[in-house]
Amino acid sequence: MAEATALQRVTQVRDLGVQLTPDLTFREHIVKICKKAYRNLGFVLRQSQGFTNITAIRVLYDALVRSHLEYGGVVWAPHEAKYSDMLERVQNKFARHLYRRLYGVYPLYPLMYPTLFVLGMVSYNELGVRRQFTLVVYLIKLLHGKQHNPGVLQLLSFSVPDRYVWRRRRPPLLAVPAAKTNLLAKTPLTRAIRTINQIQTVIDVFACQFNKLAKIILYILCYRLE
Incomplete structure (x- = not known):
């Protein structure tokens, strides 16, 4: 043995x-x-x-x-x-x-x-901007149906506010996942969702041609977002 x-x-x-x-x-x-x-x-x-x-x-x-x-x-x-x-x-x-x-x-x-x-x-460009751009573009491609990843796609939820909230301010595009820990709140996916919500206040990510949209996103990440 x-x-x-x-x-x-x-x-x-x-x-x-x-x-x-x-x-x-x-x-x-x-x-x-x-x-x-x-x-x-x-x-x-x-x-x-x-x-x-x-x-x-x-x-x-x-x-x-x-x-x-x-x-x-x-x-x-x-x-x-x-x-x-x-x-x-x-x-x-x-x-x-x-x-x-x-x-x-x-x-x-x-x-x-x-x-x-x-x-x-x-x-x-800064490496941080390039990482952020890569992830944001990937998620937007998922929303456009240009990428196939059901596991990530099911984590994206559209934010649907009531009419009262709509009258007060423009609602975010995606719902930010609730996080009980700081580590979960700072995951790349959560940060990318917040970034997309900020970008959505400047340009409609569904109404623009994708090539033009990518250039605008890079510009916003470099010069518009803090």
């Missing part, structure tokens, strides 16, 4: 490239991908020193660095500023390097250009 072996209790599991922990905060996953992105960014900056084609440098960054920072972002998108800033620092470092290559000056000391200005000058 074989000897009994105790099963080891694991504290984290890697599934499809995403590090899962019991608390479902994805903090360890974010720290891990930031470390890997920094290593890849260092490689890109070293190997591209002699490049004169800026497009080639962008392609290397998008393929080797930003792809790691965005893979699975719909699932693990952080709501804590600490981890969101951790991701943004990687891209900001590349944006400053690219700005110097394009304009011949380094945007930090002594110029101290704002980060958003530098990103705009090199034609990049």
Whole structure:
């Protein structure tokens, strides 16, 4: 008879490239991908020193660095500023390097250009905006019938107020799920529903052509929402 072996209790599991922990905060996953992105960014900056084609440098960054920072972002998108800033620092470092290559000056000391200005000058958006845009567009595609995901679709409920509420103010498009914990209130799906409700106050997401709608959503996320 074989000897009994105790099963080891694991504290984290890697599934499809995403590090899962019991608390479902994805903090360890974010720290891990930031470390890997920094290593890849260092490689890109070293190997591209002699490049004169800026497009080639962008392609290397998008393929080797930003792809790691965005893979699975719909699932693990952080709501804590600490981890969101951790991701943004990687891209900001590349944006400053690219700005110097394009304009011949380094945007930090002594110029101290704002980060958003530098990103705009090199034609990049914040990673947080891109994650938010990806999830919002995905949910709107579900509502338009352009995506098939019954599991997520059943979590979306239209808000149907009474006439009294309608007269006072424009009601939200989607009902925000009730949350008993802060973690549930800050899930990517709940945040995306709130964002769609804010966007709906500016444009009708059902009355606009989808290509045009996507551009308007990106503009609103960048410049209109706080």
